[in-house]
Amino acid sequence: MIELAVFDMAGTTIDDGGAVYRALSSAVTGAGATVEPGDLQTWMGTDKVTAITALLELGGVTPDHARVASTFDAFKQDLARAYAATPPFAFDGVESAIATLRSRGIKVALSTGFDRDVAEGLLGSLGWTVAQDPAAWLSAEVTLDAVVTTSDVRAGRPAPYLIHHAMELTGVRSVAAVLAAGDTLVDLEAARNAGVVSVGVLTGALSREALSAGPFDYVLDGVADVPDLPEAQESALAPAAAAAR
Structure with a gap:
């Protein structure tokens, strides 16, 4: 989970x-x-x-x-x-996938090879917001739980620090409880170096064959498919299971 x-x-x-x-x-x-x-x-x-x-x-x-x-x-x-x-926009199904994951109690963070200035400008153009208080992740007005940029860490991908800093910001302690997705080989390498579930998505420039050359657990058509993964489904069931005990 x-x-x-x-x-x-x-x-x-x-x-x-x-x-x-x-x-x-x-x-x-x-x-x-x-x-x-x-x-x-x-x-x-x-x-x-x-x-x-x-x-x-x-x-x-x-x-x-x-x-x-x-x-x-x-x-x-x-x-x-x-x-x-030409303002950027979210890929089809991404905003819905983020909302679904967060409704299941799964925190969502973004990581990027951009510095803080570029990342914040990009988020602003999309109208996406970040919780100032990590405990506020259930608020319907909050889109994301954290955003980590290269301004925040000693080294970017393929080092694991972006992912580990996202864990620090969101209070998640175990790498076994983390999934990271990206569209490049260095995204997959960073996920593997971080010890988390490594997911490649085909919304970038690489073909399935090219992306499959990297270390992956899953290769999906896009982030929209992440809520259907077994790990995300288990999380959806966890609150109900805990309440039943």
Whole structure:
């Protein structure tokens, strides 16, 4: 049974039309590097400063501090323009799935390779809110229990820290009671490194075959299918079972 579901943002819960992919490519090529599509996809789910550093070096540009910083700024500016022109939206069934999970007593957190500023702007454009008080997760006015960004941890994916910090924020102690879902291989690697149920979703750029190359427990069409997993179903039954004792 799970107590916490941790979902990635862009490509997993939020459809941004590939804006992150294009903004990352544009920023790195604008810095003079060449970008191979395979390398870009490999680094997509990671902390964006880490991704830019790696992609600059792979593309023949020395990733010194000033170059990385200016490229990251260009990435954020490109992404902000893209989101202003074409606002992102939730994938079909995601908001309903979040509501269903939370109605069963399962807390829901988002994790992301974005920093806090980008993540909050993205959430604001969707109208999603976060409980200020973790004990308030039953409120119908609260969408999420926590959001963890790369501003909050020492390292992003594939390190497990985003997931573990989501556990800390929501008061969940056991990794056996946590599920994490994402659309990239590094999402799956982070889930496995964290010791939680690892779920791949096909709403991103990877095919089922490509995503299945990573360490997974499930590969689903999307987050909308998470409430149907056995672990989530068990949680739905737990309150009734406890009351019967």
